[in-house]
Amino acid sequence: MADPLDSDIRPGEITTALPQAHDAGVYFIGHIRTPWTSRRDCPRRGAEDGPECRIELDPRWARVLTGIEAHPRIQVLYWMHLSRRDLVLQAPGHGSTLIGTFALRSPVRPNPIASSVVRLERVEGTTLIVRGLDCVDGTPVVDIKPERTVHAAET
């Protein structure tokens, strides 16, 4: 269900017909718990001194986290499930200038995948406690990676 904040179109904004079929599928590996229950409450940008948020992964991924504690900062890819996907030109900041979706970090985009680098505070089972997120409570997660490559020859 789209939040009204996301589904509104501002004057001049342009939509497009999306492709008829998806090209690939993603699994939601878990969900993010934050203090913000609607998009209107979310901070504009996550801060590393912001509140703790919880990335609760499905227990099936328990072993997939092995070694994550070694990384003080991790990259989180999540799916902005409340955002419409069909906006071509947007009017950020309620200004009159129209800017293309790919020239913005707006959540409204054809593939609503967000990327945030956050501080990993601790791991509790299959839950990661982090600081630095800014998304709405209940947002699905699609990937967790260390911020940087560490191993000499990964894969």
Place this chain on the structure above:
Amino acid sequence: MADPLDSDIRPGEITTALPQAHDAGVYFIGHIRTPWTSRRDCPRRGAEDGPECRIELDPRWARVLTGIEAHPRIQVLYWMHLSRRDLVLQAPGHGSTLIGTFALRSPVRPNPIASSVVRLERVEGTTLIVRGLDCVDGTPVVDIKPERTVHAAET
């Protein structure tokens, strides 16, 4: 089709049964042309003084690029289509230590989405010419964003 490089499993590596259904779908917005025709040829990490690569977007997204030229560095999310998705524990660098997929930046992961920040050299129609990628020729793209938020109140 999986590249043999990706589909091999090393001693000790552990797979899992993936969920039975996807939770969301992605659109491939275009494809990346690079000098590397197999994963074995790809550099380990893209460099901003590396060769020019071309991100060729489908013409349907032409207006979605409006304003992208203002950004010297952009973030590219792409789909590592040759990678298997079911590895839980991996042995990077052919070592004996097993590390969880989410503690690695390996292309082999449940949702094979890569994130790279690259230098935008120029735009030619719906093609972005960039330096700093390291993926195989033909890799599908799923998102383009500025490296940083610039506008005072995006969305």
